[in-house]
Amino acid sequence: MVTFRVDEVSPATVGLPTRPLGELFGDALVFGGDPALPVLVPDGVHPLLDAVGRAFAEHRPLVLSPDAVWLTIAQGVAQHIRLHAEELRPRLVSHRGRRRLTVTVDGPMPQDAASWQDVVESFHKLLGTEVSDAGVFECDFSTSTDVDRVAGRVVVLDAYSPYFSLWLVCVCGIPSVTVTGTVADWQKIRARVDAIAGFGLQKWCRSLAPIVDQFVRAAAGEVDVAFWRRIYNPVDAYGGEVVTGWAARLYPYLRGQGVLERPNPLLELPIDEPRNVTTDGRGFYHGAGIRTDQVPATLSRATVNVNDQVAGENRTVALHAGLVGVAQDDNGGLRPVTGWYLTPATVEIDDVVDRIVRDHETTPPQPLHLLAAPAEVVALYQRIGSATLFDTWRLLPVAEHRRIYRGYDEQSLLTIIDLADGRSICAALDEETQSAHWILCRVEVMTAARSDEFDARFRLINHPADVPVYGTSLAQLLDAALDSDGDISHLETGRLNQLDRPTR
Structure with a gap:
């Protein structure tokens, strides 16, 4: 873990209002993680970008883990696969339609987090026998917790949902940035960036590669302060409500017309652009960038069909996982946190x-x-x-x-x-x-x-x-x-x- 100074600003001394993480998901049947963890009151923005934005605007320290960054990238890959499922089918699987993956448990549908962690692991192992790329999505870093690992596996199940159905059968301006993890963790993510380029994501990976290279350097103690100062709204491209920094490049698709399928325009530019632009006389910004409301706080979702022979019924549930909120450390540092939970679902x-x-x-x-x-x-x-x-x-x-x-x-x-x-x-x-x-x-x-x-x-x-x-x-x-x-x-x-x- 390494902490380094970024901007010459005085850190905020007053904490932000929080609420228990579990209160954010009142319909959860099962919750993975600590439901009592205090997190900032959500504002609808993806937790990583939300943490960066609040840290920048309010002079608060920022903590970024390999898991938070990788889950954000992995969810972008999953969205790309869903949008281009048939185009990528020959690259990812060898079958037509959706193949059924079945996990059997004794007794009725599990109602606790530990059992569902086992169920997710079983689905992940089954998927691993069908595809060669499942391991690319893993959260397997020195910082990874059980919650992170489950979230990573739900993301890969979400990514491959066009090709597989899941069945559970029941028989009976920032003062400082802390980059956690080891150099090896960040090198592992860097290697995966090269791997996911083969999914038709070459343009996105051209931005991701130099970003992750900087994480590798920072973890090794070689901090490029100028790069980190451009994480959100670079001083020379201050876009008001528009994010122009490199953190915005972690999202390949933006919400447009209510659907998360619009390509990110920043990916068309070199990593150090836009530069030398600002708002016009009326306060409008006309350059490249993204609005925070185009990066919604959506989670990966894997639908599990439950054939509960003990209860004598079929039902459908959904696993949701990803970055679920922004926690506030004792020193005021903001960090995206991982979580997962289970809810009822319906086949409409x-x-x-x-x-x-x-x-x-x-x-x-x-x-x-x-x-x-x-x-x-x-x-x-x-x-x-x-x-x-x-x-x-x-x-x-x-x-x-x-x-x-x-x-x-x-x-x-x-x-x-x-x-x-x-x-x-x-x-x-x-x-x-x-x-x-x-x-x-x-x-x-x-x-x-x-x-x-x-x-x-x-x-x-x-x-x-x-x-x-x-x-x-x-x-x-x-x-x-x-x-x-x-x-x-x-x-x-x-x-x-x-x-x-x-x-x-």
């Missing part, structure tokens, strides 16, 4: 319909007259009249739906999809509990002689104990099917007879 039917419309044959939606079906089904048919999936699945027009009554009028089956082998995907509806479960079964037309009710025109062929149940979400079922060319066997949560109420 509109997102699934987008995939179907984009990749499969569909017909336009038709007027829906008295469609008595779950909300997901109604939402589906508001956008699609029918569809053909994988050449073996046919999403039926509403007019071709078939209803099968079971025991009492409150319990029925509604066919939605027919498969080429004669089976159908049906909603098992229970009007009394207002629930819907998705099943795969065989249905036949009843002859008049066999029908004892005027509207009982169809019947279930299979015994209920032989009918698999695939959870309660049509969106999750379709999403899983789209990932695996129609294979939904990994979604099974039980059997139809387990849903039956006792006969009255």
Whole structure:
């Protein structure tokens, strides 16, 4: 660790207001790290740039770790991969679509940080058997904590999310800068900058290379003070609300039109530019730079599909990880801190319909007259009249739906999809509990002689104990099917007879 003077200013002596880190993520199911850690009240800016900006503007010391800098770079790589997934597919993977990575645990879905740390490590190991670049994203420095390591692994899972789905199966103006870490840590990041250039990021890496070179030099005690004075708003290019310093180059994409996909214009310039520019007479800056609101405090997100056979349900959760806030040391130094947490997540039917419309044959939606079906089904048919999936699945027009009554009028089956082998995907509806479960079964037309009710025109062929149940979400079922060319066997949560109420 090395600390060096940068600007000849007097350090601030009054601390900034803080709040416990855990309060920032009230919907967290599991939290990685210390939820009681005091962090600055967030302002929506990415924590690294926020720490640099506040340190610069308020004359506060700055602490930068290899983990904070590398996580910022790694998230930029992940965003680039997501934006160019198909272009990079031949470079990164050898398969089409999204391959399923499955981790199995004993008992219900874990509810503690240690168990989820193990789950993330297991997913990371599985990914490592599929791709050769997973280790590039690791936080494996002398400063790295367990929280840093988990965050780095969530970032790589996020980066490869276009190619893999995750399934968890449950069976039962700155006074000083402190650069932490060793010279070897920063040399490791420098080598990785050369490696990630192969992802089509040559332009970004032309900026990253000289920046990381300066971290290597500083860690070795060779401090280029002029370089560090240009970290945020260089004196000769003071852009008001615009950041023109080299810290802004750690972000390859900026938010524009609400989406994080606009290329950073600073990457077009040499590392020591812009120079000799300032605001005009009206206070406006017209040169290259970025606004802090273009670098949102977003985290990497890895969706995990949970097939909880213990609880008899499918559910979806999301791991969020990255730099989560700015902590204030006892001496007033500001440092970005790493964190991760787990939240509930939902596979949205509109997102699934987008995939179907984009990749499969569909017909336009038709007027829906008295469609008595779950909300997901109604939402589906508001956008699609029918569809053909994988050449073996046919999403039926509403007019071709078939209803099968079971025991009492409150319990029925509604066919939605027919498969080429004669089976159908049906909603098992229970009007009394207002629930819907998705099943795969065989249905036949009843002859008049066999029908004892005027509207009982169809019947279930299979015994209920032989009918698999695939959870309660049509969106999750379709999403899983789209990932695996129609294979939904990994979604099974039980059997139809387990849903039956006792006969009255």
